[in-house]
Amino acid sequence: MGQKLIIDTDPGVDDAFAIALAALSEDVELLGVTTVFGNVSLPDTTRNALRLLALCGRSDVPVGAGADRPLVHPQRSRATRIHGADGLSGRSSMLPEPTREAHRAGAVNLLAELLETADEPVTIAAIGPLTNIALLLATHPGAREHIDRIVIMGGGLNGGNSTPVAEFNIWSDPEAARRVLVAEDVPCVLVPLDLTLRCAVDSAWLAKLAAAGAVGSALTALTPDYVASYRKVLGFDGMAMHDAVAVAEAIRPGILRTEPFPIEIDCTSGPGRGATLVDRRPGLARDEAEGPVPAGTVHVAVDTDLDGLRAFVLDRLSLP
Template identity: 40%
Template structure:
């Protein structure tokens, strides 16, 4: 990713998050609300970690806890473009939010659908918007196919999804891409700069247990929620001192501080065929063409800034510094 210029750093970055809240989506929302470098213009919801109604409820609750009740939230796709919904409640709890017993939100979502809200906020922004999808990419695919004119005011799409090496939904496919592979394939043809924040870095950014306990002891609702969510996420940095993974929040860190991420611009495509490789992001790291291209011809593939390494301590410090602010 290209670091922002000195003049750009003086203004908050307009961002929209498309999410399936979700424990780690909630961590991402808390960061986006509280970091002064970001101007969170809207949040759109899609089925994924839980059903879309639960995603809307969880999103509104998190925004209220974070101190941002006025950010517009819209309900989006109830299912992938082709297949049925396959939730991750076994990871995120029955309510999608770690079964923390959080109160219901006090306000309703916007009276427009997610695609309409995305189009409205992107075109209305005085500066190009950065989209941060942390969920299956159904809403984004529908937006790009229905309103392709929005790409003229999109700075970059930084999506949490995919994997260069190992998957989690299957041995080779990451959940968000696996959930709606056709939508991910459409995203890659958006014609705007794209960063893939995949499992290769996603799973590495761990907040040590001592910090998680401090967050959980806070009297400030948003800070305490961050600690509770991290405690639910696991994994452990040390068996005697378990920490919590930032997960999707790392993609937000990458927008705020792109220099903390090591990327390489590479061809990426999504496997769409039925079978064990469906949903795999095929990242071509070869230095030259192989026999397939020599015999069958070279196929043009979208170039994506693929995250290959991350400065863990830098992103943990960034996150903690933001969520422990007492004012949003």
């Protein structure tokens, strides 16, 4: 069937593009989608995920609602200023109504069930706060052997977007991020803000998507407020596809160039909270030829063929 994939998400405009990218890719077996608090509240992220799957004709994909708050401290703020009060620029009602309800087992149990019943290792694309994934690894330790790798959109090598040092997904639950990225021995790919901002698309790209078909038209209809918020960041009319970049790597391993680095997450209560500390000093990175990568070493995405990546996403989303 192709790449077995589960998406853990907090939709979110960029999450919407990421979910559609996986749902529409014929070489992907999308086993499930789990939702977490983040950009907006858990009821909103769950409803958005169900509606996006209905838009893509994929109501067969189960959706499990997960954590509605971080592991330890309350979430300091949501991203409604960027994504709108409903997470989709106030336009979620433009999407089809869900044709099914969220899975009764909830996100963590659904994740465990999907992993344990899969006949080969599964990739998890974690594109929201990492609370569900941390809970999965803590409560179902046997799940590790069923995970091929976890591709995570999060972190910033040279600063953040929620604070001067912290990126939103990591900042929303640093303790969970540390559990997944540092404390657990699970292969991870981190797709940071530094690269996803470079992969931003412009208004011409969005116009091509809008003209390509019903799904593309619906997705671009969700973007006006998001584009407006990124105008000051990017310096042009366009948007960052953050989460879709990570899902592209989950679908096509190697579309992003990665390097292994030791990593730490700041879980203190000071101004550094949520910072992703990637040790890029020469000589400390491990080469895969040296053997298994130890816990605390993460493959960080540092570069890609920007035009090739944009073309890949546009092609996958441009169904008639």
